[in-house]
Amino acid sequence: MNGCMWCGTHFDSTYSFTELLFRPLKKERLCGACQSEFILLRECPLCRGCGRRHEDTYCQDCIKWQKLYPNYSFSNQSLFAYNVFAKEFMEAFKFNGDAELGQVFSKEVKAMLQKEDKHTVIVPIPISQRSKEIRGFNQTEIVLKQAGIIYQNCLEHIDNPENQSKKDRRNRMLSPQPFHVIDSEVGLLKQKKVVIVDDVYTTGRTLFHAADAVSQCGPTSIKTITLFR
Numbered sequence: 001m002n003g004c005m006w007c008g009t010h011f012d013s014t015y016s017f018t019e020l021l022f023r024p025l026k027k028e029r030l031c032g033a034c035q036s037e038f039i040l041l042r043e044c045p046l047c048r049g050c051g052r053r054h055e056d057t058y059c060q061d062c063i064k065w066q067k068l069y070p071n072y073s074f075s076n077q078s079l080f081a082y083n084v085f086a087k088e089f090m091e092a093f094k095f096n097g098d099a100e101l102g103q104v105f106s107k108e109v110k111a112m113l114q115k116e117d118k119h120t121v122i123v124p125i126p127i128s129q130r131s132k133e134i135r136g137f138n139q140t141e142i143v144l145k146q147a148g149i150i151y152q153n154c155l156e157h158i159d160n161p162e163n164q165s166k167k168d169r170r171n172r173m174l175s176p177q178p179f180h181v182i183d184s185e186v187g188l189l190k191q192k193k194v195v196i197v198d199d200v201y202t203t204g205r206t207l208f209h210a211a212d213a214v215s216q217c218g219p220t221s222i223k224t225i226t227l228f229r
């Protein structure tokens with residue numbers, strides 16, 4: 001018997017044959033009911049740009065981004081749909097500072113990033129110093145660490161007194177570049193495949209800024225991966 005990390009329900013962790021084949025998350029962390037709230041996006045029709053659930057090739061937002069960044073062959077992959085359950089979960093993880101909850105993503109994050117070749121540089125999106133002081137950790141780094149993924153902190157967040165996640169959608173679209181590549185890390189990105197990782201894809205603004213900063217260092221390709229879309 002285990003206690004679900006989210007709802008506390010006690011459940012048996014013996015698996016049926018079907019569960020062994022299809023369980024999307026580490027069974028022992030969440031009960032079946034909570035686990036089924038995380039919708040795996042790879043099982044849905046997706047936008048080829050941002051990876052959201054979408055029937056057409058590209059969604060309207062991605063068409064706008066393509067016009068703004070014509071030289072960037074943008075390709076984002078996300079693990080789960082950012083539904084009501086996911087929002088509550090991330091709220092507890094990030095804003096209540098419950099770092100343990102990040103373990104729920106380990107299996108899927110590991111599976112996704114292990115497909116990259118071993119020379120790929122994995123770069124988490126940094127959070128502002130202010131957020132770090134409040135939260136005590138960078139949620140993306142914690143998730144990578146818990147999944148056993150080696151990553152490089154190449155980007156630095158240039159502090160802005162306004163908290164990004166509190167801004168409205170329009171203001172976020174217009175926000176100035178908050179990232180730069182740390183001088184000593186520039187060489188590490190040159191001629192390398194780079195994967196930028198974030199927790200939630202909201203407007204795409206954060207990831208486009210990060211990709212723009214990384215692209216100045218001459219990588220061979222840039223991909224982005226998020227837990228939620």
Ligand SMILES: [Zn+2]
Pocket residue numbers: 004005006007008009030031032033034035
């Ligand atoms: Zn549960």
Ligand SMILES: [Zn+2]
Pocket residue numbers: 047048049050051052058059060061062
């Ligand atoms: Zn899209």
